[in-house]
Amino acid sequence: MRKSLLMAALLLTVLIVPTITPVFAQEPIEIPVWIAFADENRLGWTQEVAAEFNEMHPEYNVVVTGYANYEELFAATTLAAEQGELPAIVQYFEVATQPARDSGYFKSIAEALGDRTEILGEEVNLDDFIGVVSGYYTLDDQFTSMPWNTSSAIMFSNMNYLTAAGVETIPATWGEMAAACEAIMALAEAPEYCFTWPNHGWFFEQWLAQQNGLYANNGNGREDRATEVVFNGPEGVAILEWLDEMVAAGYLYYSGAQGGDSWATVDQSFQAQQVAMAIYSSSDTRTYTDVGRENGFEVVASFLPYNEEAGYTGNLIGGASLWLTNTLTPEEEDGALGFLLYLTNTENMAVWASEITGYIAIRQSSNDLLTEQGFFEAEPNFTVAAQQLAQSELTPATAGALLGPFPAVRAVVTAAIDRVLLTDDDAQTVLDEAAAEANLLIEEYNLLYAE
Amino acid sequence: MVISPVLILFLSALFGALILGELTGRTGGAKARIVGAGVGAVAAIFGALLFMAPLNFCTFESDRKPIDLAFGLFLIAAGIALTLWIAAWISGKVLRGESLFALAQPTQGTFKGRIMPFLFLAPTLIILLLFLYYPSIDTLRLSTLLARFGAPRTAFVCVDNFTRLIDPGTRTSIQFIHSVRVTLLMSGAIVVIGLSLSLLIATIAYLPLKGASVYRTLLIWPYAISPAVAGILFLLMFNPTGGVINYFVGQVVGTTIGWTNDPNVAPWTVIIASVWKSMGFNILFYIAGLQNVPKDLIEAGAIDGANVIQRFFRIVLPQLSPITFFLVITNTTYAFFETFGTIIYLTPGGGPLQSTSTMMYEIYELGVLSNQDLGKSAAQSLVLFAMVIALTVFQFRSTGRRVSYGA
Numbered sequence: 001m002r003k004s005l006l007m008a009a010l011l012l013t014v015l016i017v018p019t020i021t022p023v024f025a026q027e028p029i030e031i032p033v034w035i036a037f038a039d040e041n042r043l044g045w046t047q048e049v050a051a052e053f054n055e056m057h058p059e060y061n062v063v064v065t066g067y068a069n070y071e072e073l074f075a076a077t078t079l080a081a082e083q084g085e086l087p088a089i090v091q092y093f094e095v096a097t098q099p100a101r102d103s104g105y106f107k108s109i110a111e112a113l114g115d116r117t118e119i120l121g122e123e124v125n126l127d128d129f130i131g132v133v134s135g136y137y138t139l140d141d142q143f144t145s146m147p148w149n150t151s152s153a154i155m156f157s158n159m160n161y162l163t164a165a166g167v168e169t170i171p172a173t174w175g176e177m178a179a180a181c182e183a184i185m186a187l188a189e190a191p192e193y194c195f196t197w198p199n200h201g202w203f204f205e206q207w208l209a210q211q212n213g214l215y216a217n218n219g220n221g222r223e224d225r226a227t228e229v230v231f232n233g234p235e236g237v238a239i240l241e242w243l244d245e246m247v248a249a250g251y252l253y254y255s256g257a258q259g260g261d262s263w264a265t266v267d268q269s270f271q272a273q274q275v276a277m278a279i280y281s282s283s284d285t286r287t288y289t290d291v292g293r294e295n296g297f298e299v300v301a302s303f304l305p306y307n308e309e310a311g312y313t314g315n316l317i318g319g320a321s322l323w324l325t326n327t328l329t330p331e332e333e334d335g336a337l338g339f340l341l342y343l344t345n346t347e348n349m350a351v352w353a354s355e356i357t358g359y360i361a362i363r364q365s366s367n368d369l370l371t372e373q374g375f376f377e378a379e380p381n382f383t384v385a386a387q388q389l390a391q392s393e394l395t396p397a398t399a400g401a402l403l404g405p406f407p408a409v410r411a412v413v414t415a416a417i418d419r420v421l422l423t424d425d426d427a428q429t430v431l432d433e434a435a436a437e438a439n440l441l442i443e444e445y446n447l448l449y450a451e
Numbered sequence: 452m453v454i455s456p457v458l459i460l461f462l463s464a465l466f467g468a469l470i471l472g473e474l475t476g477r478t479g480g481a482k483a484r485i486v487g488a489g490v491g492a493v494a495a496i497f498g499a500l501l502f503m504a505p506l507n508f509c510t511f512e513s514d515r516k517p518i519d520l521a522f523g524l525f526l527i528a529a530g531i532a533l534t535l536w537i538a539a540w541i542s543g544k545v546l547r548g549e550s551l552f553a554l555a556q557p558t559q560g561t562f563k564g565r566i567m568p569f570l571f572l573a574p575t576l577i578i579l580l581l582f583l584y585y586p587s588i589d590t591l592r593l594s595t596l597l598a599r600f601g602a603p604r605t606a607f608v609c610v611d612n613f614t615r616l617i618d619p620g621t622r623t624s625i626q627f628i629h630s631v632r633v634t635l636l637m638s639g640a641i642v643v644i645g646l647s648l649s650l651l652i653a654t655i656a657y658l659p660l661k662g663a664s665v666y667r668t669l670l671i672w673p674y675a676i677s678p679a680v681a682g683i684l685f686l687l688m689f690n691p692t693g694g695v696i697n698y699f700v701g702q703v704v705g706t707t708i709g710w711t712n713d714p715n716v717a718p719w720t721v722i723i724a725s726v727w728k729s730m731g732f733n734i735l736f737y738i739a740g741l742q743n744v745p746k747d748l749i750e751a752g753a754i755d756g757a758n759v760i761q762r763f764f765r766i767v768l769p770q771l772s773p774i775t776f777f778l779v780i781t782n783t784t785y786a787f788f789e790t791f792g793t794i795i796y797l798t799p800g801g802g803p804l805q806s807t808s809t810m811m812y813e814i815y816e817l818g819v820l821s822n823q824d825l826g827k828s829a830a831q832s833l834v835l836f837a838m839v840i841a842l843t844v845f846q847f848r849s850t851g852r853r854v855s856y857g858a
Contacts, residue, residue: 071819071820074601075600078600078601081601099601103601104603192692193692196692199800253692254712255690255691255692255711255712256691256709256711256712256713256717256798256802256803257686257711257798257799257800258799258800258801259799259800259821260799261686261795261796261799262799262800264683264686264687265686265687265690265692265693265711268687268690268693268694269690269692269693270693271693272692272693274692274693275692405822407820407821407822408821408822408824410821411800411816411820411821411822414800415800415801415805418800418803418804419804422712422714422803422804423804433622436622437622441822444597444824445599447597447606448597448598448599448602448603448604448605448606449602449603
């Protein structure tokens with residue numbers, strides 16, 4: 001009898017105590033942040049920044065959770081939304097901008113900020129972001145999501161080969177690529193191929209933007225919801241024809257891998273010195289530069305070669321941005337905004353772009369800081385992507401397309417490139433068929449999302 | 452063309468009555484014929500409604516294409532065939548005076564009550580219900596929709612997700628038929644090569660050698676590696692430029708092979724990786740099987756003058772037939788459903804010219820990887836499901852009879 005009384009008392013305490021405690025001890029407000037990085041480097045750094053923020057603002061507790069990739073994070077976010085348990089901040093990659101907008105989970109940063117010039121002591125200075133970067137994430141004239149990891153498509157050259165072949169300046173155009181490749185492949189100790197690139201939809205988009213070619217209608221989907229793709233114009237055909245020529249000449253190496261997992265084959269052939277040049281993302285500038293240093297060859301980064309016949313307009317960005325969810329209380333929202341501003345402040349973005357990754361410093365002030373510190377002088381490869389974006393003219397083409405089913409359309413484009421390179425099919429025909437297939441995807445997406 | 456649902460149901464009932472009436476009439480006489488006809492009519496109506504009630508007879512609406520109509524008729528026929536088969540089975544039992552539920556003679560260990568057995572079965576049944584049957588039925592529902600993961604609404608598309616797969620001349624159907632071919636060819640190669648090689652290695656590993664148990668343990672390792680990891684490993688090994696395989700091939704032969712960028716070779720690269728991956732599992736079973744081959748049989752064969760090869764093909768192989776049969780079925784299932792994990796990483800994007808794009812890979816690509824199109828991928832997975840069922844039934848019917856389970 002006594003024993004059961006004791007048990008009942010214990011049970012009561014267990015039940016009541018947790019409900020009382022918050023009244024006495026002020027629990028910090030939790031700010032869950034979900035990002036698509038699971039590596040120690042990027043996730044670890046972000047968690048460190050969050051810890052610093054929590055120390056500065058004890059009333060908040062920012063918790064950063066890493067997911068393996070964007071797709072998994074997207075799935076987790078959708079499930080969380082259905083259960084009414086959205087986190088405060090979610091990272092979406094650039095081509096998921098339209099789906100993020102359509103999901104109805106998010107609130108624009110500009111709207112959340114209002115007229116405030118500082119939040120929790122963090123300065124609001126959105127004009128400090130580089131033009132093409134804020135341009136990509138400015139929707140309906142509103143600064144919508146917070147840019148974070150931003151890269152551009154660039155080229156890495158193994159200078160041992162270029163110097164031996166007497167190529168003094170790194171090729172900047174498609175025509176110069178052919179000339180340089182001819183010299184490199186004529187070497188006695190020539191590599192197996194002159195250059196390679198990952199067959200990822202992003203590069204097609206880059207070359208299209210360079211020629212000021214639109215990807216989708218309605219101003220690349222920025223004036224109004226895109227209803228069809230227009231990438232099968234002369235600019236798009238020129239890209240496929242050029243790649244096909246380079247493969248036919250034996251200059252360009254195509255590993256057969258398409259999409260998100262095609263990067264590894266490029267890394268491997270460049271590292272094994274089987275190719276002289278690799279077209280790649282600036283995100284891995286650190287790795288590529290170090291690989292050369294460790295293996296006894298100098299690696300120099302340069303702009304993505306462009307079609308000299310069409311002229312150069314600009315490049316678009318790649319990477320991801322951070323989105324603010326719209327179900328937060330005012331206190332939670334301020335905490336989330338404060339963390340976003342702190343994470344992307346001048347110093348943090350400078351560290352992110354120099355020590356942690358090869359992503360570009362998205363703030364002008366971060367670039368100034370790194371220049372002042374002499375970082376760019378010591379590591380000139382890290383200036384290339386930022387310079388390329390700085391020299392880009394901001395047009396609807398270089399702002400980048402917004403498409404609902406963008407990842408699926410990318411798969412259609414890479415399959416089209418694969419077909420042109422491996423068969424005798426005509427580039428125009430293949431691209432027209434790809435466009436028709438993409439239009440069907442867009443039509444079905446819009447059926448479910450468009451008002 | 453519009454066909455009234457009432458007409459369809461009437462014709463179905465008529466058909467069912469005729470068939471079942473005839474069947475029961477043959478064994479049970481005139482009275483049974485009338486009852487059988489009644490049961491047959493009801494069963495056939497249920498059969499027609501099996502698919503058509505949830506679809507609301509949409510394939511027979513005026514704006515549908517002829518191919519939709521044909522598919523609708525096929526679904527009705529399939530439904531009727533199923534319900535009539537069940538009705539015929541039950542009425543056959545009733546006519547012969549057998550009990551419907553007592554399938555086997557009750558033995559000592561059976562439960563007396565009706566609730567107890569179900570109580571013990573409940574944990575399994577609940578898990579099956581929640582994680583297998585409910586999702587399967589939901590797949591049927593999804594397959595009639597235009598639906599995306601996370602989309603605010605869905606649209607009913609009748610049987611479009613199925614008919615566009617077989618509508619001749621369209622890009623979708625060309626792709627689909629291509630993927631069916633790729634699936635069958637690759638699965639066939641994986642099963643045949645995988646099993647022959649595993650049996651060979653198992654036979655060698657079964658030889659009384661010093662440290663044989665160590666070899667046997669090592670041989671099973673690949674099975675423990677996930678398909679995705681195997682895919683990445685093989686991609687970096689088989690990368691035509693920079694990969695280690697071509698380095699050695701180049702040293703020995705002087706020329707290299709387009710392992711991942713030649714559409715004629717890429718399927719073989721996937722086959723090699725998949726065979727390697729499943730080999731540990733097969734070897735394990737074959738070694739176990741070899742241990743069960745009676746020694747006296749082999750000795751008797753040897754005394755009668757059969758040489759090693761004759762003994763292997765005439766005695767050992769037939770004795771292993773139950774194991775082989777089991778492995779053929781598990782390996783087919785593996786080749787159909789699991790190789791996509793290897794394909795994603797070994798030939799990302801479905802291989803050069805989609806040469807390694809199997810049905811399961813297409814479904815994954817469509818429903819998960821890039822498009823999140825739940826409707827179309829549900830429809831395609833149902834087609835794949837039907838194919839595997841048909842294949843397994845065929846295997847049981849054709850090969851299963853020749854399997855010897857010993858005395």
